[in-house]
Amino acid sequence: MKIGYARISTGDQSLDLQHDALIRAGCELLFEDSGVSGTATKRPGLDKALARLGSGDVLVVWRLDRLGRSQRHLIELVHQLGERQVGFISLTEAIDTTSPGGKLVFRLMGALAEYEHSMIRERVVAGIAAAKHRGKHIGRPRKLTPEQIEHARKVIEEGLQTPAGMAALLGVDHSTLWRALRAAKPPAPAVRGRQAAERRPMVAGVR
Incomplete structure (x- = not known):
């Protein structure tokens, strides 16, 4: 049926x-x-x-x-x-x-999704390493930019990173990222x- x-x-x-x-x-x-x-x-x-x-x-x-x-x-x-x-x-x-x-199409989609996940993870790690090499501060920022918030939302929604993991990558605590995501989200x-x-x-x- x-x-x-x-x-x-x-x-x-x-x-x-x-x-x-x-x-x-x-x-x-x-x-x-x-x-x-x-x-x-x-x-x-x-x-x-x-x-x-x-x-x-x-x-x-x-x-x-x-x-x-x-x-x-x-x-x-x-x-x-x-x-x-x-x-x-x-x-x-x-x-x-x-x-x-x-x-076959769905197997290909699964392979592409895993590839994209790996590439995003590698870019995040490479970005942090490059920032450290340039001597940039990658600790807690005073405020997340709209671009950072939108990127964090996409990564979390795609299941590529947990909220806690994304907060750590951005150098903020979990509650700071959560408040930023809620503030930027239009009312349901x-x-x-x-x-x-x-x-x-x-x-x-x-x-």
């Missing part, structure tokens, strides 16, 4: 586009998260979808960024599905792990309607 998952980050957006695409793809059951950010760790709708999937089923999403919090998280999820004999389809990117070609929109729901789409007049 094909099970669809849809997500929007704000109540101002509509799930209709994703629902229509998932139904056309043959999904018999839909789960959703409405008003849930892509970086959120709690997604009730996704949790229900993952719990409902069994061997031979296929999880379908409209686009890759609807599923994973980051590239690494996405790859881990799809790998876990594969271990459960569950397929994965992303309609926009035309990725289908139930086919040999689709499996109010959640409208159901946060997570299970729907059976209309298929050939059957609810």
